[in-house]
Amino acid sequence: MAERTQLSVQRMAQTLADQFPILLQAAAGTGRRALAEFIALCEEVLSCVDSPTRTTPDSLAQFIGARDADVMNHDETTRAIMGTESLGTLRRQADNASSQAAVALARPNLPPAVSTSNGPVHLPDLLRSLTVEAALLADHCGTTLDRAGTAQCLRAVASVLGERFPGHTIEVRVPPFAAVQLGSLTAGPVHHRGTPPNVVETDTATFWALAIGTLSWTQAREAHRLRVSGVHAPDVAQMLPIVRRR
Structure with a gap:
């Protein structure tokens, strides 16, 4: 990536990471499913940043559309994480997943494009999409993202509207x-x-x-x-x- 693009990506990655404490606290107060959804979000970060690809990436609107169509798989992943684990166990898992995902997002040379279960995507678009996911989880937990997270989410949603x-x-x-x-x-x-x-x-x-x-x-x-x-x-x-x- 060019230096300016890399700096932009790093800011976006940090903005996403900054939402983790907000989501973790809200999810812990909401219940087991919310914690499982938070863990799934963090695990997706970890999986994707370690999966660079040279395949032509989908656009942001295509990628978010694919995620929306894959809601059944999303639910299955959440249920698998939740299992029969206690609230306390899930909270500990969420703490660990949050820390690992934040470290991963702070890497200085993240890949320009990554492979995901919903197709290849430019890393900036993945970060935008996951910020939208974070906002959806925050909404479910009765809270909101911080100002920077809200801005990143709404700009992503507006971009999808413009592309469609x-x-x-x-x-x-x-x-x-x-x-x-x-x-x-x-x-x-x-x-x-x-x-x-x-x-x-x-x-x-x-x-x-x-x-x-x-x-x-x-x-x-x-x-x-x-x-x-x-x-x-x-x-x-x-x-x-x-x-x-x-």
């Missing part, structure tokens, strides 16, 4: 963390410079809830949690949710 619906007709804004331009699902103006005439703006909590399907577009509009302008802006309702809630 490319274009420059609609702009979705989630200040201060993310903004993405999208194409309309119907015939819309082709916009080349500046801000598109169709804009959707919302806060981070609303965007995340829309992204994982815990809040509908109609509910968000009725609660005045969306600022929508332009005839094509409501097309975004048909692009949601973006990721599947575990």
Whole structure:
């Protein structure tokens, strides 16, 4: 990797690692399954960073889509880790897995692309995807990621939205963390410079809830949690949710 890219990857890796204490504490207070899901997340980090590949990687949207489609395998992995272990045993395992994964993410020369059970992926996209997974687990445990983790998660989700619906007709804004331009699902103006005439703006909590399907577009509009302008802006309702809630 070029030096600038390597530094960017290291920051992303550190951001993911910084979420582990938050998740560990929340999972321990939630129960055995949450701890097993946290262990699975850490074990995936360990497995992937030791599996470099030269196979052409999937895009972020392809990779997250593959993970969403593989929810049954995700559940089987979680159940296998959980087994009949006590809460205390799982907590000790989670402590160890967290420490090992954090050390792995701190390595100075991580591979540019890795092999995973859901296909090959660029390392930055793996880190983005796992941060989304971390946010899903945090949501399940009734907590949130820190500011940097939230930013990394929401930018990843916005990138997936932009990849799935490319274009420059609609702009979705989630200040201060993310903004993405999208194409309309119907015939819309082709916009080349500046801000598109169709804009959707919302806060981070609303965007995340829309992204994982815990809040509908109609509910968000009725609660005045969306600022929508332009005839094509409501097309975004048909692009949601973006990721599947575990």
